[in-house]
Amino acid sequence: MPHLSVHALESDLAGRETALIEKLTDAVVAVYGDWARSIAAVQLIGLPPNRWGIGGVPAQAPSPSVTFGIKEAAFSRPDADEIVARLVSGVTDAIVDVVGEHVREGVTVELVGTPVGRTGIGGVVQTS
Incomplete structure (x- = not known):
C-alpha cells in the first residue's frame, strides 16, 4: 500500500487538506x-x-517533507529509476499545486521500502 506522511507547517495545510489529499493520491x-x-x-501532519x-x-519557513512508504520490491524492478523519478516529481508537483511555488525548492520526498512480511494490518502480518 502506498503510504504518504506529509509534515508541513499548520499554516500551509489549513484549509487545503482535501485538495492536498486528492492531488497526492x-x-x-x-x-x-x-x-x-x-x-x-x-496523512497530513501539521506543525x-x-x-x-x-x-x-x-x-523560518520550512517546505513540506514527505515520507513515502512503498514495497521494497519496487526498487528491484527494471524501471525502478523511472518509478522513483516519477513519484518524486509527481508528489512535489502535487504539493506545489496546493501550497504554492515558493515551497518547491525545499520539498523533500523520501521513498522508504518495506520488505515483504514487515507490515501488519489488523494484527496480521502481510505476506504479499
Missing part, C-alpha cells in the same frame, strides 16, 4: 495506475511554528 495513481487509488493512504528545526534552530 492522483500523483500515486499517475505512476501505479487507478488500482492504487483505493489503497493510497495520506506549529517553532516546532520544526533545521541546523539547531527553529526553521
Whole structure:
C-alpha cells in the first residue's frame, strides 16, 4: 500500500487538506495506475511554528517533507529509476499545486521500502 506522511507547517495545510489529499493520491495513481487509488493512504501532519528545526534552530519557513512508504520490491524492478523519478516529481508537483511555488525548492520526498512480511494490518502480518 502506498503510504504518504506529509509534515508541513499548520499554516500551509489549513484549509487545503482535501485538495492536498486528492492531488497526492492522483500523483500515486499517475505512476501505479487507478488500482492504487483505493489503497493510497495520506496523512497530513501539521506543525506549529517553532516546532520544526533545521541546523539547531527553529526553521523560518520550512517546505513540506514527505515520507513515502512503498514495497521494497519496487526498487528491484527494471524501471525502478523511472518509478522513483516519477513519484518524486509527481508528489512535489502535487504539493506545489496546493501550497504554492515558493515551497518547491525545499520539498523533500523520501521513498522508504518495506520488505515483504514487515507490515501488519489488523494484527496480521502481510505476506504479499
